[in-house]
Amino acid sequence: MRHPVIAANWKMHGNQTLVKEWFAAFQKQDIDSANLEVVVCPPFPYLQQAKNAVMSGVSVKIGAQDVSDETKGAYTGQVSANMLTDNGCEYVIIGHSERRAINGETDALIAKKVLRALEAGLTPILCVGETLEQRQQNQTEQVVATQLLAVLETLTNEQVQAIIVAYEPVWAIGTGLAATAEQAQAVHAFLRQEVLKRNKKQGEMLRIIYGGSVKPENALELLAMPDIDGALVGGASLDAASFAQIVQAAK
Numbered sequence: 001m002r003h004p005v006i007a008a009n010w011k012m013h014g015n016q017t018l019v020k021e022w023f024a025a026f027q028k029q030d031i032d033s034a035n036l037e038v039v040v041c042p043p044f045p046y047l048q049q050a051k052n053a054v055m056s057g058v059s060v061k062i063g064a065q066d067v068s069d070e071t072k073g074a075y076t077g078q079v080s081a082n083m084l085t086d087n088g089c090e091y092v093i094i095g096h097s098e099r100r101a102i103n104g105e106t107d108a109l110i111a112k113k114v115l116r117a118l119e120a121g122l123t124p125i126l127c128v129g130e131t132l133e134q135r136q137q138n139q140t141e142q143v144v145a146t147q148l149l150a151v152l153e154t155l156t157n158e159q160v161q162a163i164i165v166a167y168e169p170v171w172a173i174g175t176g177l178a179a180t181a182e183q184a185q186a187v188h189a190f191l192r193q194e195v196l197k198r199n200k201k202q203g204e205m206l207r208i209i210y211g212g213s214v215k216p217e218n219a220l221e222l223l224a225m226p227d228i229d230g231a232l233v234g235g236a237s238l239d240a241a242s243f244a245q246i247v248q249a250a251k
Contacts, residue, residue: 004250005230007039008237023053025240033059051088063091069112081120107150132171166232172212188227216245
């Protein structure tokens with residue numbers, strides 16, 4: 001059985017006040033998190049504060065939004081996987097389209113980051129997705145398969161079972177647009193089939209979550225699809241009540 005994962009990506013938003021108020025508000029939502037993983041990924045400076053809030057009783061895990069492909073050294077501004085675990089992280093988002101586009105991250109670099117995360121005991125949330133132009137040119141499957149296999153080919157069978165894949169169509173991130181449930185399901189099913197070709201158990205167990213303007217209004221329909229195992233939520237996750245509704249939709 002694949003336990004659903006609902007993850008919040010706060011991106012470069014928030015401050016200490018937001019962290020305090022968000023966790024206090026989320027705790028009041030009376031969320032049933034049994035058989036469900038709830039993850040919050042705030043900016044680096046607020047990881048420890050978020051972890052302390054979790055220790056106060058909020059039933060969520062803490063994740064980071066990125067990680068270095070190096071373990072330590074003279075890499076000014078980078079944060080290693082071990083630093084993340086030292087601050088209470090259990091998950092990390094890797095390969096988000098914004099980092100691919102803005103920071104020029106390649107499939108090879110992203111594969112190294114996934115490996116570093118796994119070595120440190122983190123659960124990577126590997127993002128894959130196509131641009132609007134690529135979709136219009138019928139390149140969706142080629143793009144997402146290339147992004148996924150570039151990572152899987154560097155991992156052992158055991159490591160593959162420890163990752164989460166997030167399908168995030170670039171054209172639906174922060175635009176207010178979202179893939180229909182049927183469009184998202186089609187890509188999720190394709191990704192699962194690509195893994196099934198390599199290993200039946202891995203394909204059946206791999207959790208593939210959807211991201212791209214997920215909100216309370218569309219969460220239930222998306223999460224009802226057979227190959228959608230959760231959501232990576234951006235803007236809607238900044239409001240504790242909205243995020244709680246998305247979490248409840250996964251139950």
